[in-house]
Amino acid sequence: MIPIFSRTMLAALALTTSIAAHAQTAPAIAVDTLKTVTKALSDDSYEGRAPTTPAEAKTVDYIIAQMKAAGLKPGNKGQWTQDVPMVEITAANVTPMTFAGGKTPVSMAYRTDMVAGTYRVTPRVAVKDSPVVFVGYGINAPEKGWNDYAGLDVKGKTVVILVNDPDWQTMTQDGPFEGRAMTYYGRWTYKFEEAARQGATAAIIVHDTEPAAYPWGVVQSSWTGPQLELDEKGDHMDQSQVVGWMQLAKARELFASAGKDFAALSAAAKVKGFRAVPLGVSMSVGFDTTVRRQASKNVLGVLPGTADPNAYVLYTAHWDHLGRCDAVDGDDICNGAVDNASGIAGLIALAQANAKAGPAKRSIGFLAVTAEESGLLGSRYYAEHPVFPLAQTVGGVNMDSLNVAGRARDFVLTGAGKSQIEDLVKPIVAAEGRTISPEPSPEKGLYYRSDHFSFAKLGVPMLDGTSGENLVVGGPEAGRKAAEDYTTNRYHKPADEYDANWDWSGAVSDLTIYYNLGRKLADDTALWPNWYPTAEFRAARDKSRGSAR
Template identity: 70%
Template sequence: MIRIAPALLLALVAPALAQSAASPAISVDTLKDVTRELSSDAYEGRAPTGPAEARTVSYIVRRMQAAGLRPGNHGAWTQAVPMVEITARDVQPFTLTGGRIPVTMAYGAEMVAATYRVTPQISLSNSPVVFVGYGITAPEKGWDDYAGIDVRGKTVVILVNDPDWRTMTREGPFEGRAMTWYGRWPYKFENAARHGAAAAIIVHDTEPAAYPWAVVQSSWTGAQHELDQPGGHLDQSSVIGWMQLAKARELFASAGQDFDRLSAAAAQRGFRAVPLGVQLSTGFGNTIRRSVSQNVIGVLPGTTTPDDYVLYTAHWDHLGHCQPVPGPHGVDGICNGALDNASGVAALIALAEAHSRAGPAQRSLLFMAVTAEESGLLGSRYYAEHPLYPLGRTVGGVNMDGLNVIGRARDFVVTGAGKSEIEDLALPFIRAQGRRVSPEPNPERGGYYRSDHFSFAKAGVPMLDGGSGEDLVAGGAAAGHAAAEDYVAHRYHKPQDEYDPRWDWAGAVEDLNVYYRLGRRLADTPGLWPNWYPAAEFRAVRDRSRTAAR
């Protein structure tokens, strides 16, 4: 249950409820048109810096302009995001020697490999392999999987998620079932690099990863993107990648170890890394292409306090061309990303239309379609590191990543609940629709760390990320859960994520009403600055930025 700040309720619940009757007209036609257009094959899956980026950006700009927004980058519609694309070629199998029998892992089917390093060739020869459990260094929790081991120049094998992911409650050193930042793959690769590992390989397991191997395969084969920064990321590991669970078991058996026993030991405080006595060899070439992608930004300037900003975000990118699958019209190799996240961009445009029709608010409203979310939140990260408007004057906002297209829900789920006061501000608008707030059904998936609000959170700006729960008006929780699981298993990050004219947009409209009213409340209440709860990891940076702004 979300904690409610009494001061916020006293000041805001009554006016919020009074305003709830004035429902904005969210255009379902806009939601359909934008989603259908951006997810058509003409946009080739909207890969950042890909052949269809210019078409994508141009379409979003036209829709923002038609919605009544002004260019958001001081007269321009876009913010340039310098990118480097690294495409591995001729990837050699993982060859592991020194055990009872050699173990080989084939690229794509059994392992994937890539690099952040901007270099034409990667070669790894006989790198000693060390099992480092969950690969976590968390001094505040008394946890260090790298204690007592030097992994410089070595290959580390890492378990996905957190040590307590099997706990069905939220209790535990790493918040129990809920994934923390320590459980996310970007953290694990970053931490391995900090410890000097030459290679970092995560063991894929569908339940704690929250997606099947096919998602890893489609996401980690082909072009990989990073921000183009000085130094070429040469401080990162030479090889990063994943291996199938079955191959990990085979590897550990060859090393004379029991994978399940060591995995259980790794979930306990005090675990110490285990050298496996085997060596890894692999290599590949890299095709390197530097380019510039674009964040698209529109603004509805405020009237009385235009230098305060309320933010709506959605990422426009998807995977582009990906692993082909048989389809009704032949083999389909385009990951169109209809739900993820053409629908979020459609929501951005529909909200811009609604706010524009209502007229300017007291504070300025920013509408931002960011690039390269699928590549590690790069577009939002770049904005957070190079803001066009001071983050200390950015009040907060809403991030949208996939709409509800399966019908109205009786509940609303806040991703990563319990972190900021912006959740309290949204609560009256949710309840005004007769809905309740439910816990995340799958907190182990780490949703809070997987979309663009996280980039802003790290910079101190509280953003709401949430939407319809699984308790559908038609069919109840069972139907909602089945639909969610079906999407993850059969469409997420696959060519099957395509626009469907049979979608039911009623639930999306209800969610957008919450987003609209929350944004309007933030924008029409000068002096209101939602903060993080005192124990939240982002409170200190918010306090610093607000102090500097004042």
């Protein structure tokens, strides 16, 4: 058995004083680095940094040059990169998605009404007259006694699925699926995974902006054009033939044609014991695919430790974005300045600060991963094929989009209540003169949407925390407006471009917290933070650390 934190709890009690003293001597985070790296990587010449495109080599070379200049060493046995085998699948000649057998035929146009793709590595996908079944939220959770597929055989069928969890409209976090806070069962990735396990021929999620946490434009830009998946044995032929989304209005039209009340069935799907409902209609869709296999690259630098170099603290950020996307006002480059050129800038700035402070007792790794936007593929590959053994990875920090709206009075722990990393960071946040606030939008399921989740699933606790909405200038209202403006107008759109007028003070404060947490983990060799006993990742950590010992 691993000790449940007895030494760490004692250490945490002493952290407020020690961190405050350390913060006075910690190297300053270089704002010029944040500006320079973000501006460079989000320039049009990088064409949106899509993996496996010509822009990847330019991006990777730039990151390596920055890591070298910061004073890091190559992290992968003398190499700066780790190959990540990818397969790129591009759908073409997509037919409208049609539904027959109802009161009136329903047709959904590609891009505007629906998006459709496949994980299967095959030159052609054709689904004809597949019976359609509404499976509610598409969840099979034995530990909760919840199974939307109970008594149902969906082989050869198309399942229509609601996004998020059944209790997402509960304003507290009480409920079978943690109420307002999304669980992994609410993520679109889970819903497609479960549909495939059930044998569904096609799986279509109904888009609804609030529970999805983003407008249709994000789905459209993310799900059209080349799609990436890890290149694995079997060519993903165990997946559904078609995966995709449909607009909410078209779902209502479809259900009405089938003689069903969409609102009533959606309400019924929120109640335990819901049983799937055949709609009495059939779906057809088809498209050609172009397949291209090519390795993408993770970039890894390291600052070797002095006393315990085979134990590692890890900072992560993803370098990729969407590349060329659907044009807005003639601009078809999704530059990804905030998401996530800013995170890579933070990674480099932290490397500089740590190198300037000198080596810690444990090694500190700086990992820039590929294909986060394609489903956390780069971090997933690293976690499954780690350069630094996960059993020897103490923990770390993931950075996905820095705060460029100004300094905040508060700090938010995404997915709070999961790991002992939180106990370590709280006094560090206090030393920055800030307070911890609950997630303003737990229904967005942010904990499951970035690269730390790849490590969490295999037992490594990583902090995912960032500025809250209570800005020093303007308070919560200004912070909320800034967040809503970014989500609506810039997130996954060509408008996510560098702005010389950004206020980097909030990013600097957050990065100072990340720096102090990382140095604490790297210098206190007694620390091995674990997950709380109730966390779903605890067993993986105990097994990993047990084998290490």
